[in-house]
Amino acid sequence: METNFNALQLGDATIARADEILRRCVHCGLCTATCPTYVLTGDERDSPRGRIYLMKQMFETRDVPATTVYHIDRCLSCLGCMTACPSGVDYMHLVDLARLRIEQRGHRSPNKNTMRMFLSRVLPYPSRFKTMLILGWFARPFRGVIGKLGMKRIAAALELVPKDALKLKILRPRSAYNPRAPQPKRVAIMLGCVQEVLAPQINRAAIRLLRRHGVDVMVVKDEGCCGALSHHLGRDEEARGHARRNIDALTAVMRERLLDAIIPTASGCGTTLKDYGNLLERDHGYAERAEYVAGLTRDPTEFLSEIELNPPVMWTGLKVAYHSACSLGHGQKLDELPRQLLEQAGYTLTEIPEGHLCCGSAGTYNIVEPELSAELRDRKIKNIESISPDVIVTGNIGCITQLKAGTDIPIVHTVELLDWATGGPCPPALSKMRKRAHPIEALVEMAKASAKEKALAD
Numbered sequence: 197m198e199t200n201f202n203a204l205q206l207g208d209a210t211i212a213r214a215d216e217i218l219r220r221c222v223h224c225g226l227c228t229a230t231c232p233t234y235v236l237t238g239d240e241r242d243s244p245r246g247r248i249y250l251m252k253q254m255f256e257t258r259d260v261p262a263t264t265v266y267h268i269d270r271c272l273s274c275l276g277c278m279t280a281c282p283s284g285v286d287y288m289h290l291v292d293l294a295r296l297r298i299e300q301r302g303h304r305s306p307n308k309n310t311m312r313m314f315l316s317r318v319l320p321y322p323s324r325f326k327t328m329l330i331l332g333w334f335a336r337p338f339r340g341v342i343g344k345l346g347m348k349r350i351a352a353a354l355e356l357v358p359k360d361a362l363k364l365k366i367l368r369p370r371s372a373y374n375p376r377a378p379q380p381k382r383v384a385i386m387l388g389c390v391q392e393v394l395a396p397q398i399n400r401a402a403i404r405l406l407r408r409h410g411v412d413v414m415v416v417k418d419e420g421c422c423g424a425l426s427h428h429l430g431r432d433e434e435a436r437g438h439a440r441r442n443i444d445a446l447t448a449v450m451r452e453r454l455l456d457a458i459i460p461t462a463s464g465c466g467t468t469l470k471d472y473g474n475l476l477e478r479d480h481g482y483a484e485r486a487e488y489v490a491g492l493t494r495d496p497t498e499f500l501s502e503i504e505l506n507p508p509v510m511w512t513g514l515k516v517a518y519h520s521a522c523s524l525g526h527g528q529k530l531d532e533l534p535r536q537l538l539e540q541a542g543y544t545l546t547e548i549p550e551g552h553l554c555c556g557s558a559g560t561y562n563i564v565e566p567e568l569s570a571e572l573r574d575r576k577i578k579n580i581e582s583i584s585p586d587v588i589v590t591g592n593i594g595c596i597t598q599l600k601a602g603t604d605i606p607i608v609h610t611v612e613l614l615d616w617a618t619g620g621p622c623p624p625a626l627s628k629m630r631k632r633a634h635p636i637e638a639l640v641e642m643a644k645a646s647a648k649e650k651a652l653a654d
Contacts, residue, residue, distance in 0.1 A: 248287070274558060386460035459493075548579050606629075
């Protein structure tokens with residue numbers, strides 16, 4: 197793509213980076229079929245190609261038109277376009293630069309600005325988030341009325357409040373050591389912010405699973421939100437503040453003994469942690485450490501593949517619909533690996549039609565863009581229900597929360613199923629299926645006995 201920046205503009209590091217990315221786009225349009233918003237609306241401005249052109253105009257003219265803000269805000273950052281792009285356009289960082297420019301110079305309505313500020317000040321902090329969930333639980337019965345009064349974003353947020361919100365507890369797990377393991381690997385697990393409140397059982401399953409594989413698991417004191425939520429809202433200084441805090445916390449752990457990996461159990465967090473080097477590249481006090489932390493970060497399935505998953509000890513025969521979270525499949529390029537591990541653990545996987553399309557969660561997208569988010573969720577649920585699975589599995593808390601609001605099919609995290617198959621307890625969401633689990637050793641013995649009886653009969 198031809199750009200028209202002058203020398204003065206290119207002296208700005210942000211413009212120079214945008215120019216480099218823009219020039220790679222050849223406007224071939226292969227990205228449009230993978231873009232969820234374009235699939236829904238058919239509007240070129242809601243496609244990656246159209247948004248790239250809008251961003252080009254914005255950076256060249258320094259003007260931030262309302263139309264550009266509208267269509268950039270509707271982007272999910274699912275990154276499906278990057279998977280499809282033959283030219284290697286770094287859309288992820290281009291749209292991040294655009295969001296920052298919009299946040300600095302854009303013109304959103306007061307209601308939108310208030311909502312975005314509220315989300316960035318609440319969701320990254322577990323105690324605040326839990327308090328709001330409790331308040332939301334009392335307001336949830338009135339969400340229909342609230343929506344009719346024009347407060348659609350508040351109604352959408354209330355729709356996501358769990359029915360058991362009053363029972364949620366923030367119980368921080370402990371570090372898990374393996375003193376008997378010969379030279380055990382040592383990892384730091386990132387608990388996350390939203391996940392720590394909504395689904396603490398995920399981190400517990402991950403810790404059990406890793407410890408069963410001879411790994412020392414550190415729960416990091418003072419770690420917090422990875423910064424993804426603030427970053428995707430265009431609040432970059434807040435995001436960098438979260439990143440610095442985590443780097444300081446991880447550095448303190450590594451002074452005692454180096455880590456073999458840093459493991460976030462939410463794939464959205466993993467994508468952001470792996471991008472810390474880019475986020476803090478101009479921060480001379482943190483740039484080098486940020487790059488080191490990014491290089492150590494592994495998704496749980498990625499790390500388990502490196503150390504080799506234990507053979508399963510429990511067989512359930514469950515029919516699994518694996519939903520590849522965009523942040524994992526597109527953001528981290530880990531689409532097949534989780535599937536392979538689930539099959540290795542004895543589960544039967546079935547392909548979801550249009551599996552490449554986002555479910556509509558996308559961090560805070562299901563709150564700031566509730567209509568499009570609901571359409572994508574309903575489309576995803578319809579496709580999942582068409583294959584009649586016993587359980588839906590994914591690697592991201594955002595997807596779990598989003599899908600749970602639209603179906604009665606139980607939804608669990610990938611590590612919960614892997615934990616169950618290799619000797620852990622039945623995931624809470626699958627308690628009704630507990631009786632379907634059978635020890636593989638007993639099944640083998642039964643098969644041997646049956647074969648022996650048949651041989652004697654012959």
